[in-house]
Amino acid sequence: MKILVCISKTPDTTAKIAFTDNNTKFAEAGVQWIINPYDEWYALVRAIELKEADASTTIHLATVGGADAEPIIRKALALGGDEAHRVNAEPTESYFVAAQLAAIAKGYDLVLLGKETIDYNGGAVGGMLAELLDLPYIANATNLQIAGTTATVKREIEGGEETIEVALPVVISCQKGMAEARIPNMRGIMAARTKPLKVVEPANIEAMTQYTSFQLPPAKAGVKLVSPDNVDELVRLLHEEARAI
């Protein structure tokens, strides 16, 4: 089986969020970059587990990003990818990224990605990629089993879960439940240094949307503390002031 895992680079979960250039650009100074947690913990680790269960499986990685995305890709290789493709372009929006990935993603049995990135929270690349490849797409999957050429996938729906059967090839976006996070070991890190990392030039794709400006949310007015001996007062405030109950 041939698996492609799409990887993106995101600011660390604790990164300070600020903007520059008149609030039009994310301030990258001092930011630590990580593999987008959904891509790493759920999509990539599940792919690695599938490879462990069937040694004939290969895992390729794909990312759209400049040279500064390479440490992230090397880490994904250290975790267990076999080879990586980097489309040499700055990601600007979901469609641009999906269209670049579509050029690489042909011929795989399984295309896995995280349910969204923790920076722009679009969650759109998977669906767009599936449409560009004309493949079935299952979003927000919490479990994936493969038997022969059939995938059995659980996905989250409002108030429950659905189990779906689909013949490969398929595109799946992954979330919590898929796998447990891992840390790369020394052998993986050493091996990653010599694994192929192919750089391809981007296709000429015009973006359909543009992030024009950013703002930080308005500061909270501050917490109103209520004494633990007077919970009636809390409930009254929630009822009368916040109109929340």
Place this chain on the structure above:
Amino acid sequence: MSVLIFVDHLHGHIKKASHEALTYGAKIAEQTGDTAEAVVLGNVSEDLAALGQHGVKKVHHVQSDALNTFDSQVYTKVIAQVAEQSGAKVIVFSNNSSGKALAPRVAVRLKAGLVAGATALPDISNGFVVRKAVFSGKAVANVAIKTDVKVVSLNVNAFTISTSEGTAEVVPFNATVDAPKTKIVGSTKTSGKVSLTEADVVVSAGRGLKGPENWKMVEDLADELGAALACSRPVADAHWRPHNEHVGQTGIAIAPNLYIAIGISGAIQHLAGVNRSKTIVVINKDPEAPFFKAADYGIVGDAFEVVPKITEAVKKIKGH
């Protein structure tokens, strides 16, 4: 020209998020001077003409056995046919489980720009600019859609449903419907009584509760409020609660009207999934817990003493 709203339902029952999307889409149509229309796929047990209450004038109803199971590929082709025939220039989805799979596909098919997770009406004074939460709710962005046709998916609970007098004309739509490649072979309902992503009120607890055996008091409060249950990540990781209750950056992101956090420290990764809640109440025995900085109301105290008292006080106010 129209604004077309996709109406999502589960086993024929229209989801709350769809009513939000309908209201939102009808308001966009008011802004742009177009007609609001809706599209419903598959069998529905509810009265579709009543969707007119949210301001839609026409409901395109596509019926086919193949549409009674959700398949994003099949649905996309049908929605695109309706959109093309009704001259839709804006297509609205809820950013819920179905919308997350459909909106990106439909956008590609119609060569339309997409904003996923809108939180407010677009600003059309100069182009079409949609506001959405980014960096897991730590900032907001304005995104301009540059294409003629536009797709927007609205975050759940981000827009208040409005209803007034009005009925919509329900018209059957004949579409070419492919056979689905996916097959639903089972479904389970999660333990909670209320769907977490759609809930108005969420009661959530963390490691401060010490163990799964202490959740009864949390459930009692949730029951009294008609709330959904949630938890912090270590609680789900320790299997005290099912993983589908884990909220936060790596769990589920929610935006209820009221979020009550009990024995949760308020780490940045937890906040990232709940900071869009309208009102946040924090109960924590540590006055230095970071969650108090994000809270609207708080009690510094022992959850084991405070929570049962809150449940009693809620009972009183609700006249139970």
